[in-house]
Amino acid sequence: xxxxxxxxxxxxxxxxxxxxxxxxxxxxxxxxxxxxxxxxxxxxxxxxxxxxxxxxxxxxxxxxxxxxxxxxxxxxxxxxxxxxxxxxxxxxxxxxxxxxxxxxxxxxxxxxxxxxxxxxxxxxxxxxxxxxxxxxxxxxxxxxxxxxxxxxxxxxxxxxxxxxxxxxxxxxxxxxxxxxxxxxxxxxxxxxxxxxxxxxxxxxxxxxxxxxxxxxxxxxxxxxxxxxxxxxxxxxxxxxxxxxxxxxxxxxxxxxxxxxxxxxxxxxxxxxxxxxxx
Amino acid sequence: xxxxxxxxxxxxxxxxxxxxxxxxxxxxxxxxxxxxxxxxxxxxxxxxxxxxxxxxxxxxxxxxxxxxxxxxxxxxxxxxxxxxxxxxxxxxxxxxxxxxxxxxxxxxxxxxxxxxxxxxxxxxxxxxxxxxxxxxxxxxxxxxxxxxxxxxxxxxxxxxxxxxxxxxxxxxxxxxxxxxxxxxxxxxxxxxxxxxxxxxxxxxxxxxxxxxxxxxxxxxxxxxxxxxxxxxxxxxxxxxxxxxxxxxxxxxxxxxxxxxxxxxxxxxxxxxxxxxxxxxxxxxxxxxxxxxxxxxxxxxxxxxxxxxxxxxxxxxxxxxxxxxxxxxxxxxxxxxx
Numbered sequence: 001x002x003x004x005x006x007x008x009x010x011x012x013x014x015x016x017x018x019x020x021x022x023x024x025x026x027x028x029x030x031x032x033x034x035x036x037x038x039x040x041x042x043x044x045x046x047x048x049x050x051x052x053x054x055x056x057x058x059x060x061x062x063x064x065x066x067x068x069x070x071x072x073x074x075x076x077x078x079x080x081x082x083x084x085x086x087x088x089x090x091x092x093x094x095x096x097x098x099x100x101x102x103x104x105x106x107x108x109x110x111x112x113x114x115x116x117x118x119x120x121x122x123x124x125x126x127x128x129x130x131x132x133x134x135x136x137x138x139x140x141x142x143x144x145x146x147x148x149x150x151x152x153x154x155x156x157x158x159x160x161x162x163x164x165x166x167x168x169x170x171x172x173x174x175x176x177x178x179x180x181x182x183x184x185x186x187x188x189x190x191x192x193x194x195x196x197x198x199x200x201x202x203x204x205x206x207x208x209x210x211x212x213x214x215x216x217x218x219x220x221x222x223x224x225x226x227x228x229x230x231x232x233x234x235x236x237x238x239x240x241x242x243x244x245x246x247x248x249x250x251x252x253x254x255x256x257x258x259x260x261x262x263x264x265x266x267x268x269x270x271x272x273x274x275x276x277x278x
Numbered sequence: 279x280x281x282x283x284x285x286x287x288x289x290x291x292x293x294x295x296x297x298x299x300x301x302x303x304x305x306x307x308x309x310x311x312x313x314x315x316x317x318x319x320x321x322x323x324x325x326x327x328x329x330x331x332x333x334x335x336x337x338x339x340x341x342x343x344x345x346x347x348x349x350x351x352x353x354x355x356x357x358x359x360x361x362x363x364x365x366x367x368x369x370x371x372x373x374x375x376x377x378x379x380x381x382x383x384x385x386x387x388x389x390x391x392x393x394x395x396x397x398x399x400x401x402x403x404x405x406x407x408x409x410x411x412x413x414x415x416x417x418x419x420x421x422x423x424x425x426x427x428x429x430x431x432x433x434x435x436x437x438x439x440x441x442x443x444x445x446x447x448x449x450x451x452x453x454x455x456x457x458x459x460x461x462x463x464x465x466x467x468x469x470x471x472x473x474x475x476x477x478x479x480x481x482x483x484x485x486x487x488x489x490x491x492x493x494x495x496x497x498x499x500x501x502x503x504x505x506x507x508x509x510x511x512x513x514x515x516x517x518x519x520x521x522x523x524x525x526x527x528x529x530x531x532x533x534x535x536x537x538x539x540x541x542x543x544x545x546x547x548x549x550x551x552x553x554x555x556x557x558x559x560x561x562x563x564x565x566x567x568x569x570x571x572x573x574x575x576x577x578x579x580x581x582x583x584x585x586x587x588x589x590x591x592x593x594x595x596x597x598x599x600x601x602x603x604x605x606x607x608x609x610x611x612x613x614x615x
Binding site for chain 2: 003004005006007008010031050051052053054055056057078079082084091092093095214239240241243244246247248249250251252253254255256261275276277278
């Protein structure tokens with residue numbers, strides 16, 4: 001742990017990728033190489049990214065811990081800090097604190113089928129665990145990814161979607177909301193829960209990982225329950241407003257649990273026992 | 279260490295203060311201003327209000343200032359510098375005349391600021407702090423320390439605890455090694471144990487309810503309609519959190535530009551609507567009743583459960599400060615019925 005828990009690492013933006021309208025991915029490299037060598041994290045953890053002078057904001061680390069050359073984050077311009085971040089250029093420097101929070105228990109998922117369900121800008125937090133599992137592909141059985149966005153343009157990681165589509169060991173289903181399709185769209189049209197229902201996923205020996213806007217999550221859990229997924233086998237990652245990331249600033253709690261310390265990864269079984277403060 | 283008892287004459291206080299000052303210490307003590315009492319820097323004992331019941335603001339800002347600069351930064355393409363505050367530069371402070379409830383509150387703060395991640399700003403300030411407490415000779419209808427498990431003559435948390443005797447002199451109970459160093463600074467001023475019955479000089483604050491029972495009840499009260507009823511008049515002004523000796527929620531803000539500036543940690547309150555507001559516009563605690571519920575739940579259920587400390591010391595400041603007369607004690611009593 002660092003001496004000053006508030007002090008960020010300084011990171012240089014090596015590469016910027018435009019993913020979708022107002023959505024960018026930063027590839028970040030530690031300016032101090034020793035800090036980079038000593039840094040480690042696990043899938044599911046998050047960090048505080050700062051546009052110095054504007055403040056910090058919270059996103060999950062979007063790159064996989066199996067690929068430590070860079071740290072990557074993907075964000076949409078939404079508030080003050082992301083507006084400042086999106087205006088930065090390659091070579092610019094940002095602050096980075098972390099990693100914080102708990103992890104996806106992928107060691108426990110060995111020998112199981114994995115069903116990833118993501119909506120919109122929630123693919124980035126899931127991308128970390130997807131790549132982590134794909135880089136350890138032999139540990140798992142079938143891997144299915146269901147991903148939806150409002151429109152074709154809003155789909156993020158377009159080149160990686162293509163890569164997953166071409167892999168024979170991944171089943172990828174992409175959907176866009178009705179009206180969000182283009183004339184040459186070949187994927188599904190419909191909301192994520194509807195499409196999920198259509199593919200009727202088997203719950204046998206399967207872990208479901210769900211990430212998306214609250215409304216998508218709300219309608220996805222019942223579909224999974226319909227197909228007899230156990231609440232303990234459904235994982236999600238919560239987002240609440242945070243400042244510190246380490247259980248002190250007081251705003252991210254859901255009942256007695258802190259999203260920053262006890263989360264951000266929760267099972268549906270845990271969520272059922274918590275008040276809906278997220 | 280075993281508590282040692284001594285007598286300090288009223289007229290020796292100024293001599294003690296002079297010695298503490300010449301040892302480089304700043305003395306902060308309760309000072310009356312009009313009809314209110316505040317913790318202020320003092321130079322002599324004559325400035326001190328020994329008879330106060332409660333100060334308007336707590337003393338928490340000594341270890342947890344309203345605004346704490348975390349670092350300055352200067353960032354250029356080829357040179358970057360984050361300069362941190364020199365923790366050694368914090369002043370040595372003697373906090374004199376603080377009541378036991380506030381002293382116990384420092385423990386709750388410490389629990390938060392050391393929960394897995396240690397906040398060195400807090401710890402450095404606390405290390406430089408010596409606490410000379412003062413037992414309570416009086417209380418008012420807002421006080422409920424005993425209900426929160428704190429005795430108005432409690433020595434725990436003090437380095438030295440003073441109890442004012444009828445002669446105007448003080449019984450000094452030396453509790454810690456740090457307290458002993460103060461005695462060592464003014465050895466000749468501390469006379470032998472006056473052998474008095476301390477309880478004769480301490481107010482008796484009635485025990486109003488079982489706080490453990492309250493915590494148990496709260497476990498099943500999240501959906502209760504009482505939160506709405508209780509908070510109908512709440513303005514969400516946050517005064518309760520600002521005067522509270524235990525409230526420690528904070529915000530982190532930057533001041534400056536992308537190439538140079540500084541970052542601060544500053545007080546915040548769970549009573550503010552924007553406290554939990556997501557950038558998307560979604561707010562998990564959108565209504566004032568949800569925020570009032572959070573305040574009560576956090577202090578009397580979550581904090582005891584997760585950190586084994588009570589989030590309230592019964593000082594009564596929030597009730598005294600509330601502009602619309604919300605009284606936490608009334609609320610707690612109604613919850614326990």
